[in-house]
Each structure stands twice: as structure tokens, then as C-alpha cells.
Amino acid sequence: MNVVCVFKWARDPEDAWVGPDGSVTWRGAKFKPSDDDAAAIVFARELAQASGGDLVGVTIGNGDTSWAAARGAQRVVSIPDVGPNPDDAATAAALAAAVRCAGDVDVVVIGDALNHAGVAGTLGALLGIPVLVGIDDVVLDPADPGRVLASRRAGPDVETLAATPPLLLAVAAKSGEKDIPAVKDLLAARKRPISTVDAEQAGAPSQDTVAIVGSRAPETHTARIFGGATAAGDLVAELRKEGVL
């Protein structure tokens, strides 16, 4: 089972500097891996290893392409000349072009990003494969190793879905990255093959159907802070007055 892990395809919001008027300036602002990317590549690596397949890292943008190689990808495909896009469908189209450059793929695993909730579904649709979103555990089906069992939280329950590849799994992080690669892994990763493809060559469409026309600070919402020796009592009194106690 050949597995692609899509990683590091968005900017880190923490790289943004926000002015008092809501204007945004990006500092450095290279694409960075998220906690969801880290969760995704763990499952991608386990699926590839369990099935005897290859793991390929796929990315867009301008960040460090060796991130996936340091976490088990045999090779990486990158389309560096793709910038951030507020349109999740446009981002998905660029990622789909990159995945197509990776060769035969059975399972695509992507981090289930909070800020780009539309990317995974559109990527799967553009690739013509079923999509399972919000997944937090993935294994090969012991009864049918050609099938994947994917679990996710559904209210107080855990829902387990079975899917036959090709398919896309969007994995949500339950924690920060736990097994950060050692320096020797990082150095070895830089020797793994990286295929860099131009957006035009990859068929990644340039889409400008969405424009950010403004940004502003949110409506002022300053918490009323209680202080001093009576803070707790004053807070309880206010909550009672408001009717929530």
C-alpha cells in the first residue's frame, strides 16, 4: 500500500503580526508543519510499514522539505512556487497536483487543519477518492489487510469506519508531536530524494477567485477582570445576577 503524507502546506498563524486596526504583517511566514501534520505522518508511516508499501511526503510552498523525510518518508515531492491562498479549494487543487506527481498512491493522509477545514474534502474529491475526516486512529483491517479501519470520536462514542483504498484520511492531532526526530535523522533526511516540480509543470492551477479585501480587529470584547481580595465573591455575585448560577 503506497501512502502519501501531505505536510506543511499552510503558514503558521503565530508568524503573523496583527496591528491594532486588524492589519496583518507576516514575518518570515514560511509554510510550517502543524501538530496535525505530525499526527498524520505517524499514521501514514505505520500504514506504509504494515502493508509493505512506500511512504512519500508531498508538500507545497516554501518550507523545509526534509521534514517528512526525517519522519520516515522515502522521498518527497514539492511544488515550491505555490503561495498561501484563502480559498481552501485552490489550496486543495495545488495539493492534488502535487499528489499526482507522487506516482501510484493508495492512501493519502493529511493533517486535519483547524484553519483550513475545506482542504481535505476538496483534495479527496479532486483526486476522485473517498474522504474520511476527523480521524484519530487508523489501522489495517486484521481480517482484510487490503482494507483500512479508521476511528474517530462521535460525541461520547467512537465510530469505526472501514474503507477500501484508494482513499484520503484527514487526521486530527490529539497532542503535540511526541517523537521528534534526532539530529542524525534530520541530517540523513537531507540526503533523501526530493523532487521539485514547477506549479505549471505539475498542472497546479493558479486560482484567484477569492481576494482578502480587508481585515479588522474583532468587536471589542474585553473581559471584565475582578481583582483584589473580594474577586471570587464579586465574580460569583455577578454570575448570579446574570442568571448563570
Add this chain to the structure above:
Amino acid sequence: MTESGMAREVESVNHTWIVVGSDGEAGVALDVLGASSDPTALVVGSRDLAEHVARSVGDVRWIDAGGIPVEAWAQAAATIVAAETPAAVIAVATPGGRAIMGAIAARLDAPLLSDVTTIRAREGGIEAERPALGGLIVETLHASTPLCVLAAPADTASPVRREAGAITAVPATPSAAVTRVKVEPSPDAGSRIAEAERVVSVGRGLGSKDSLGIVEQLVTALGAELGCSMPVADELGWVSGDRYVGWSGQHISPKLYLALGISGAPQHIAGMRNSHTIVAVNTDPNAPIFKTAHYGIVADLHQVVPELIEALGQ
């Protein structure tokens, strides 16, 4: 994108669609469209769900999903919606909603905006607003039509029509590639946090699991349920995973949400921002949680919690 598509306006009665896969989604989608909207709804679920949506929407098209996961209907849903050439399609960013909306966006070759709170017609397209950068700013975007929109999950009541809308069952074929194997209680299930009127959540600021005892006394005094941030459940294991509030955990909207020692990362805010009244206790006056909270105390929770228990007893 066609020129005729560019000219459509979102207010047109028959040109907006909402997609609903579970309870509560219709209210959120209608809220994005605004009070004067009259969309068509595509319901992927049970007859009960279709009837529930018909209390708020005049024209309901219904796919009887049976026990088949919503994702398996994504392509069928896309075919139905795309055939109607909508100007805008809105769904809630649940797992099913995201799979379906991705399929619709791909089929319509339409832009897809996430986390949108409002849309309105503008010359040449649609203007949308959404929080960005973890809520630090509100972004205004202009998009061509047709436009696909995902709204953040929330607990938003649906308006009720004088007369229930018409429900039309539509034939559809699911993908056979995805099946539901089982649904079982989470191994760490047991909380009623999703239905609780009051929730007290703890973050890393708790310091150690030993401090849970005093927090649980506060939970009892408030008649609340205990919640937590992601690291407390997953990395530290101090609280069971079913009580984790956040993007990939519980999405709740209690009357009172008390955040103790929680900094307010976007992943956490996504799970509780629709709470009616939010109170934060944190030692850091610049913690992002205070931008979301209505009330706060800048202090160590270990000092404040006993004082709150005492005040509640008076």
C-alpha cells in the same frame, strides 16, 4: 467560472443551498445566510432530521442515509446540488459536512471558504467574513460565485416557520467504498459534558493531577461537568479523553464555561467559543483566553478555586 455565474446574487431565493447531516447544523448554516434568506436544504440523514430541518426551511430535499456514513453520500450530494447551479452552498464543518462540501466545491469548480460567519451579496460576487489568526482579526473576503462555505460547528437555534417546509425524497446512491463497522461508547466515556449547563475546564495551569481534587469540589458546588484542554487529556492523562474540549474534541455551548489555567489556544477556543458566559482564571494577564472570556480573574487557580467554593456556599 462562467460569466453568468458571476452575475448571480446570493439573496436569490432559489440560489442558496444548505447541506445538513446532523442535528443543529441547519441553525448554524441559516445564521451565516442571514434572516432574510430562504435557501433549499439538502438533508443527508434520517426522516426525523429532514422533518426537523423542514421546521426552518421551506424546501427540503432528503437523502435517506440509513446507517451509511454521511461521507459515502458526498458525490451523490454534489450531483444533486451542482445540478441546481446554486450561487452559494453552506454546510457546517463536521466530518460529513466537510466531505460533502469538498465534493460540491470540486464539482462546481468553486472557491471554498472555511470558518465563515456571514455572507452577503456584492457586485460581481459574494462578500464573506470570518475570524482568522485564532480570532485576532476578522477577515473580509470577496469571492466569485458559485461559492462554497463551511461554518464552524456551534449550537445555534433554528428559526421556526409558520408552516413546515415540504420534504422531497431524492434518489441517491452511496459510495460502496466506505462503511460503518461499529459505533461504541468511548473507552473513557461517561461524562455528560455535551449536555451540561455548566462546565469547569482545566488546562496545564493545573500543575499536577493532585490539584484535581479541589477543582472537582468546585465542579460539585456548581453542579457542573469537568472538562479540559487537549494536553491535559492526551499528553498528561489527568482527565479522560471524552472531556477534552476543542477542535478535535467536544464542541459545547453551556450557559457557563469556567476555564481554569487554560491559555486559550485556537484549538481549544474552537470547542467552547459558543458558550453563553465564559469565565477565565489565569496567572497571565495577556493569555488569549481573556480575549474570549466575558469575566476573568488574573490569579493562580489554586488560590481562586477555594475562594470560589466558599463564595458559592454563601
